[in-house]
Amino acid sequence: xxxxxxxxxxxxxxxxxxxxxxxxxxxxxxxxxxxxxxxxxxxxxxxxxxxxxxxxxxxxxxxxxxxxxxxxxxxxxxxxxxxxxxxxxxxxxxxxxxxxxxxxxxxxxxxxxxxxxxxxxxxxxxxxxxxxxxxxxxxxxxxxxxxxxxxxxxxxxxxxxxxxxxxxxxxxxxxxxxxxxxxxxxxxxxxxxxxx
Numbered sequence: 001x002x003x004x005x006x007x008x009x010x011x012x013x014x015x016x017x018x019x020x021x022x023x024x025x026x027x028x029x030x031x032x033x034x035x036x037x038x039x040x041x042x043x044x045x046x047x048x049x050x051x052x053x054x055x056x057x058x059x060x061x062x063x064x065x066x067x068x069x070x071x072x073x074x075x076x077x078x079x080x081x082x083x084x085x086x087x088x089x090x091x092x093x094x095x096x097x098x099x100x101x102x103x104x105x106x107x108x109x110x111x112x113x114x115x116x117x118x119x120x121x122x123x124x125x126x127x128x129x130x131x132x133x134x135x136x137x138x139x140x141x142x143x144x145x146x147x148x149x150x151x152x153x154x155x156x157x158x159x160x161x162x163x164x165x166x167x168x169x170x171x172x173x174x175x176x177x178x179x180x181x182x183x184x185x186x187x188x189x190x191x192x193x194x195x196x
Contacts, residue, residue, distance in 0.1 A: 009027065009030050009077075011027065011073065023035070024068065026080055027079035028079075029078070035068075043107050043109055043138055045183060045184060046136055046180060046184065047068075049181070050084045050107075051067060053180065057171070058171065061171075062088055063088040065084060066084070068081045068082065071096060072124070080123060082104035082106055083136075085104045086103040086104075086171060087102070088171075100129045101129055102131050102170055102171060103131065103132040103168070103170070104134070105135075106135055125148075131148050131170040132145070132168060133145075133154075134166075136180065139186060139187055140160070140189075141160060143180070162177050163178070164177045
């Protein structure tokens with residue numbers, strides 16, 4: 001005998017329940033899904049660097065960065081928690097979702113890399129107010145920049161190298177990769193050795 005399908009939760013039910021939990025969850029398909037815990041130090045260091053840069057650049061503007069404790073409703077009844085987001089809407093101090101998210105950033109990790117780079121990215125692209133999605137590689141100075149063009153189509157550009165800068169006219173700022181990766185030591189890349 002098959003199990004009955006789980007009941008789909010509303011966003012309001014989810015947030016009321018989430019407030020009583022010790023861990024963070026996302027709402028996926030109407031069902032709470034526990035987020036991975038225990039990010040590596042490199043992941044956390046990059047997130048802190050991003051928060052510091054966005055907070056500095058956006059001070060005095062109507063936009064504010066938020067962390068993974070904040071959330072974005074990507075699809076009706078679907079709640080995601082990016083590593084960093086920028087909300088340019090009127091923020092309710094008691095609210096639980098971004099009012100008008102303009103940018104989200106995900107720092108890739110081994111356990112969620114493919115999901116973040118494909119499935120979650122496609123969800124983010126459905127959010128009408130989002131203009132930019134950043135997928136940040138922790139093992140090399142590389143950021144996949146997804147930007148919505150004037151026709152509403154999403155364009156991808158890989159920005160690689162510590163000497164590179166990402167211009168974000170949508171937010172009136174630029175993001176230097178040297179600042180994103182400040183204090184990060186990258187793993188050595190394997191080299192081909194000639195046999196002979």
